[in-house]
Amino acid sequence: MSTDSRIQTREHVAKAVVRNPKPVQASSGESWNYSHLEVPAYLMCPPFSFDTGQPNNIWMMDIPEQGRGVERNKAFRQFQALYQFLSSRAFVQLLPVPRDCGLQDLVFTANIGLILEHLPARDTVVISNYKSEPRIGETEVGVKFFQSMGYKTIVPTTKFEGEAELKHLHDNVYVGGYGLRSDRETYAQLEEQFDMKVIKVREHDPYLYHLDCTVFPLTDEKTIVCTEMFDRKEISEIERHTEVIDITRQEALPGLCNSVRLGNIILNGSNIHELERGSDAYKLELQKTRKLEDVATENGFEVALFNLSEYQKSGAALSCMVMHLNRASYKHRLL
Numbered sequence: 001m002s003t004d005s006r007i008q009t010r011e012h013v014a015k016a017v018v019r020n021p022k023p024v025q026a027s028s029g030e031s032w033n034y035s036h037l038e039v040p041a042y043l044m045c046p047p048f049s050f051d052t053g054q055p056n057n058i059w060m061m062d063i064p065e066q067g068r069g070v071e072r073n074k075a076f077r078q079f080q081a082l083y084q085f086l087s088s089r090a091f092v093q094l095l096p097v098p099r100d101c102g103l104q105d106l107v108f109t110a111n112i113g114l115i116l117e118h119l120p121a122r123d124t125v126v127i128s129n130y131k132s133e134p135r136i137g138e139t140e141v142g143v144k145f146f147q148s149m150g151y152k153t154i155v156p157t158t159k160f161e162g163e164a165e166l167k168h169l170h171d172n173v174y175v176g177g178y179g180l181r182s183d184r185e186t187y188a189q190l191e192e193q194f195d196m197k198v199i200k201v202r203e204h205d206p207y208l209y210h211l212d213c214t215v216f217p218l219t220d221e222k223t224i225v226c227t228e229m230f231d232r233k234e235i236s237e238i239e240r241h242t243e244v245i246d247i248t249r250q251e252a253l254p255g256l257c258n259s260v261r262l263g264n265i266i267l268n269g270s271n272i273h274e275l276e277r278g279s280d281a282y283k284l285e286l287q288k289t290r291k292l293e294d295v296a297t298e299n300g301f302e303v304a305l306f307n308l309s310e311y312q313k314s315g316a317a318l319s320c321m322v323m324h325l326n327r328a329s330y331k332h333r334l335l
Contacts, residue, residue, distance in 0.1 A: 059315025
């Protein structure tokens with residue numbers, strides 16, 4: 001694919017962008033969007049442009065090039081299984097894939113932005129300003145899509161990689177990861193502009209390079225955290241706002257925190273049936289799954305596992321493929 005056919009947005013992300021298009025109007029005349037639905041709503045993207053040609057994280061670099069090729073039909077089957085499960089219980093909007101866009105990671109919608117859930121109107125999306133070179137063109141796709149849906153969009157002047165880096169706990173309190181893909185300054189900008197509190201935590205492990213690898217809000221009161229990845233001061237600040245369920249790095253590496261909550265179900269990726277029984281990878285996956293099932297049982301949840309082995313070739317996990325359009329699942333207490 002020629003360079004000219006790729007979406008280029010270098011100039012676009014060089015400055016903050018706040019646009020206020022005419023909102024979609026409900027029959028009552030009030031502004032309406034997907035985030036106002038009373039059922040869980042998510043954004044996914046079919047893997048038409050999915051590719052692994054440009055390694056942009058350490059997981060991809062650890063895989064020999066000949067073993068990183070995507071089995072396209074298998075990737076579509078795996079995507080369809082996750083999409084069908086979600087869409088049978090929730091509203092799932094699909095992000096259109098621009099023709100010949102060359103955006104290999106567009107399928108990972110959790111990185112494209114974040115709905116600011118604490119704002120009463122729930123009409124503002126912070127669109128990502130990517131550090132990862134192959135993903136820069138996704139910013140323009142995100143801005144155009146969300147504007148067409150009636151949302152206001154803002155692109156920070158500093159680096160930010162979406163919902164995967166900024167987790168909503170409750171009310172106006174969030175946890176934001178910085179240091180590898182996102183900048184600490186981004187969260188200061190958002191706090192000032194949108195009356196929100198961001199607990200800022202530094203990321204330093206290249207294998208856990210987004211916050212969704214180490215932090216998973218389970219309920220409004222409880223959050224799964226890989227505490228050994230952060231310093232004591234950062235953990236103490238998190239504990240002021242939520243009960244922490246601790247997991248180890250060994251449990252985080254296979255993607256325990258890379259989960260999505262759907263009502264009383266925790267969705268997580270697992271390719272354990274493709275792994276050699278007794279291998280180190282098998283043991284890690286088994287340890288992660290057992291820990292997740294223990295946490296789920298103790299808190300009134302069920303676990304649903306999906307084989308996403310083709311997407312693991314991109315160093316990605318289930319949470320990467322799902323962006324929340326609302327947090328309706330978190331409004332219901334289970335215990």
